Amino acid sequence: MPASRILGFFTGKSKSRPIWLNWRSSKEFIIATVSFGIFVDILLYSIVVPVLPFALVSRAKVTEDSVQGWISIMLAVYGAGLLVASPIFGYIADHTKYRRSPFLWGLILLAASTAMFLVGNSIPVLVVARLIQGMSGGCIWVVGLALVIDTVPANEQAQSMGFVSIGLTAGSSLGPLLGGVIYDKAGYTAVFILAFSVIGFDIIMRLLVIEKAAAKQWMPEPSVPDADGANLEDQKLEAKKANPQENIRDAMLKSRDAATVLRKESRVPAIFLLLKSPRTLNSLFITVMLGSIFTAFDAVLPLRVKYVFHFNSTAAGLIFLAIIIPTLVAPLCGKISDKYGPRWLVVTAFFVCLPLFILLRLPQRPVAGHIALLCALLFCIGFVISASMPGAMSEISISVVEFEKESPGIFGEKGAFAQAYALFNIAWSLGSVVGPLLGGFLNKAIGWNSMVLLFGFLCLLTSFVTIWYTGGKITKDDLPWSYVKPSDRVKPGDVALDALPGSSSSSGEEKTSTSKAGGNVESTRLESAVEPGSPEPVEIDSIRAVDAKTT
Incomplete structure (x- = not known):
């Protein structure tokens, strides 16, 4: 050899x-x-x-x-x-x-x-x-x-x-x-x-x-089906977001990428x-x-x-x-x-x-x-x-x-x-x-x-x-008589950081809004989303999202 x-x-x-x-x-x-x-x-x-x-x-x-x-x-x-x-x-x-x-x-x-x-x-x-x-x-x-x-x-x-x-x-x-x-x-x-x-x-x-x-340089990227003809890169991104095996460092960097404002590295x-x-x-x-x-x-x-x-x-x-x-x-x-x-x-x-x-x-x-x-x-x-x-x-x-x-x-x-x-x-x-x-x-x-x-x-x-x-x-939610598991305080699909055990962000209350259109009641979270065709993440208010659907 x-x-x-x-x-x-x-x-x-x-x-x-x-x-x-x-x-x-x-x-x-x-x-x-x-x-x-x-x-x-x-x-x-x-x-x-x-x-x-x-x-x-x-x-x-x-x-x-x-x-x-x-x-x-x-x-x-x-x-x-x-x-x-x-x-x-x-x-x-x-x-x-x-x-x-x-x-x-x-x-x-x-x-x-x-x-x-x-x-x-x-x-x-x-x-x-x-x-x-x-x-x-x-x-x-x-x-x-x-x-x-x-x-x-x-x-x-x-x-x-x-x-x-x-x-x-x-x-x-x-x-x-x-x-x-x-x-x-x-x-x-x-x-x-x-x-x-x-x-x-x-x-x-x-x-x-x-x-x-x-x-990672020798590992093949996970295959993602493209059944609907959607953009393959977007599907890969969504697959990574939903990956339960993601480590905390990668999850943190992903969350940082979705932030609207990035601070410079502190000199301290x-x-x-x-x-x-x-x-x-x-x-x-x-x-x-x-x-x-x-x-x-x-x-x-x-x-x-x-x-x-x-x-x-x-x-x-x-x-x-x-x-x-x-x-x-x-x-x-x-x-x-x-x-x-x-x-x-x-x-x-x-x-x-x-x-x-x-x-x-x-x-x-x-x-x-x-x-x-x-x-x-x-x-x-x-x-x-x-x-x-x-x-x-x-x-x-x-x-x-x-x-x-x-x-x-x-x-x-x-x-x-x-x-x-x-x-x-x-x-x-x-x-x-x-x-x-x-x-x-x-x-x-x-x-x-x-x-x-x-x-x-x-x-x-x-x-x-x-x-x-x-x-x-x-x-x-942390009190014994009203305890809610950290994993149950967020919905599936949320950013991995919010589901961390004991994370203070995981105990935040959900903001809900309702609209009656055809007898349906919708409940949404205030979350970060990317509009189609927009290269930068934007913040969408849950109430606006529901109002848009009703109109």
């Missing part, structure tokens, strides 16, 4: 149709690749957590008294790398033709940081390795989530994010367990042999990916413009809380089971399986969120956390019943977190669509989905820092019982705060 053919196979940049095109550009493969990429990123971030205290002493020659200080510095350095890289890579991804290249850059950074951890034997090298690791996380998360949004249909966003969240929770929970066990049994080098193994598999998956936008970066949206701020607040709750257990749970149940390090790590296993239901919860909207799923999840956290005060003795109770409670907490996470993640992209509909063209030609997920990444990372610090401080200052009680009331507060803007600003 010629070298150019091999290069084209992995890059997707060949004149001839790439091999396995349908599979490599399928939503299933792209979601699996992004989910595994995020799993690898979080796994390699957390796998060094139990190893660093020993590496700092044995390799970097740090004194025992200084270990805690340097670990805190490395935590801060990772956060700094992530905070700097997330908006930068988000901007780059939103202003390049394809997202595949920046997605690969993140993996290169991750491999470089892992190599530095392997060979590093001084503080400067280890600190720089942690900094680059933070930058790689900023790239992989931002570009990967935006790639998912570009790929999946608009009505499957939350379900897709459910699969991604499995990679997130599995990586963050398995990392410390694997790192501690492998380091204890096989040594420092073995930890990074595992790391490079998963990186190698990740590289292959990312090289095989062909984006939907790139695959989209990442700052989005902070003006209440819906975006609400979803970021939910993300911070989810990150805080999930990661707080990393700081306090191992010490708790060691003190109460006399668990060793392996048993303390295995207790996290009670939180990981429920994440498998995340795609199902995402599907429910896509169908009914995320509001009551998210609000109920945080509300249910209050009694669950209070009940965590009960396991107090090293007996089988108390151990089983703790595992059951952790399982339930993991379940409600998994139930709310897909909806919160999909809210990020939907808030971009709402902003774009209010100001068409403000985010430029490519939109701002990557920059929006840069905000998500920052919010999750902020929660990942606040959770362990707050949990550890409260556990030491006021004890386990008071700490879990406080976290429970924080969840209750979150449920009351987020009810207003989760799924868009609340309306009477």
